[in-house]
Amino acid sequence: MAKKNKKEANVPNLRFPEFAGKQNFKKHLFKDIFVFSTGKNIKQSEASSEFEIPCVRYGELYHMYGEIITEVINKTNLNRSELLFSEGDEILIPSAGEDPTDIGSASALTVKDVAIGRTINVLKPAKANIYSQLYVAYYINHRLKKTISSLAKGVSISNVYNSDLKTLEIILPTLDEQNKIVVFLSILDKRIETQNKIIEDLKLLISGTISTIEKHAKTSSNWRKAFLHEVLLERTEKNKENYPVHSVSVSVGVVNQIEYLGRSFAAKNTSNYNVVHEGDIVYTKSPTGEFPYGIIKQSFVPDKVSVSPLYGVYKPINRWIGNILHYYFLNPINANNYLHSLVQKGAKNTINISNQGFLMKQLYLPINETDCRKTAELLNVITQKLTIEKMILDKYNAQKIYILKELFI
Structure with missing residues (x-):
């Protein structure tokens, strides 16, 4: 990637070489490039992995998904006529949260025929070839989250409505540059996802080792x-x-x-x-x-x-x-x-x-102390590996934060 030179203005600090020096960023109002709607129905009791119709609920956007949704976790059994279904080009933003700082998280839903639950603001393209939905999801999460949080209304539950979102602005480069950035960020996210999986596997290994030791302990004379x-x-x-x-x-x-x-x-x-x-x-x-x-x-x-x-x-x-x-x-x-x-x-x-x-x-x-030492040393080795992998994850996350800061304006 190339950094901008001192003469360039209104462009990110970090760009791919083929786009460097080009003043091709445009400001858009949300109301001009999105069509707005809201999800329907789907209570917590109406969603389960055992049902048939894939669905996304607003609470899941906070805890189960990141910027890009390529697979859906839950399903519902509600009548299809009562639901709003995706076309795979949606951007989903929760419209409610217990804390205003929670609101403003965006996810690009890339899967078709997914039921979208209530309390979700749904943004779809009003014009073709203006934006990449993945780029917009990254942009909202890392440039507009605080702004959206500041729009939240309510006391115990904070709400942000489509009417609030319509007033927001987004600065977009060409679609080619957006797509290039998305590919790069997706690779970085994949690294982070893999690193999280390594860490979870090591935690399971510690738990499994303890269980194995327990079983051995009950039959061992030591x-x-x-x-x-x-x-x-x-x-x-x-x-x-x-x-x-x-x-x-x-x-x-x-x-x-x-x-x-x-x-x-x-x-x-x-x-x-x-x-x-x-x-x-x-x-x-x-x-x-x-x-x-x-x-x-x-x-x-x-x-x-x-x-x-x-x-x-x-x-x-x-x-x-x-x-x-x-x-x-x-x-x-x-x-x-x-x-x-x-x-x-x-x-x-x-x-x-x-x-x-x-x-x-x-x-x-x-x-005896020998068995005690051997057992502890085994668990310590796994934990040392876990500590190293967590440090690597911290580096990846810090790298992503820095890159996102430098890529968007």
Whole structure:
């Protein structure tokens, strides 16, 4: 790709060489190049993979699809006469969301004969050979999303209507240049999709390895049922040295609170906070997502840190036992099965369990250090690979953000 020279104006910073130097960008109003309509029917209960008619619902546009829809996930069994069907040239924009910042996500629906659900603004071409629907979807998501969000109306639910969208402007190059850009972005998206698949496969490998180890443990003489209080010792050290406050998240684990959340939620005086050493197990005692009884993580932070006094902190008898417990409790089913009989839910969904109470159930664990080390090292190798692949994904996503910023005006 070529960067524009200083004399060029009103063109992107980054262009393919064959288009560089050409002042061929035109501004268009949405109302002049699109025909607008809205989807029909299709409640959540009326969509399932078991039905016959392919369909797209507005909530799915936020969570299941990206800029381009080439395959449809759900189906419906409603009467065809009650539905609006695609011709494969539509751009879909949700017209409602719980948060205004959610609104403004565009998807190019390239599949014909798909039922389009209600609460979706549907844009179709008013003129031929003006735009690529894929280019427009990328453009809306990365140049107009904030503008569309600012048009949202409503209190608990925010809405953006076709009448709002008609006032928007889009700047388009020639169709040839649009198509060239789309091919390039599609290749980048494919890389990101593949990278996400690698990461998901590695997560499944960790989960599958834990399951295999569990089955082996029940029949092996080198493993036995042990209470957690046999392998974990509660750490009661308090934060007298003013160590930095950390949070514990499902995806990241033990992490600096300010770096992860953008601000500190700690009390002014943190001297009563619990100190965590590298390798310690931390139990959060706070419900979140798939973990209604709290999450359990090992700290991989090399320095001493502090966490909320509400959390339980435990020193493993060796770091490998800590590793095994960390990986075991990554699975929400394992965590919930272990905790549900120990925890008492209080008012406002609070979790009532003492630090010692957490240790009062059994799990199958290796009885000698050699087996413990070998098991932990296997899981650590997979996790190291997972960490590397996540870093690669972050690089791809950063690359896409930069390129999109430079490609559009």
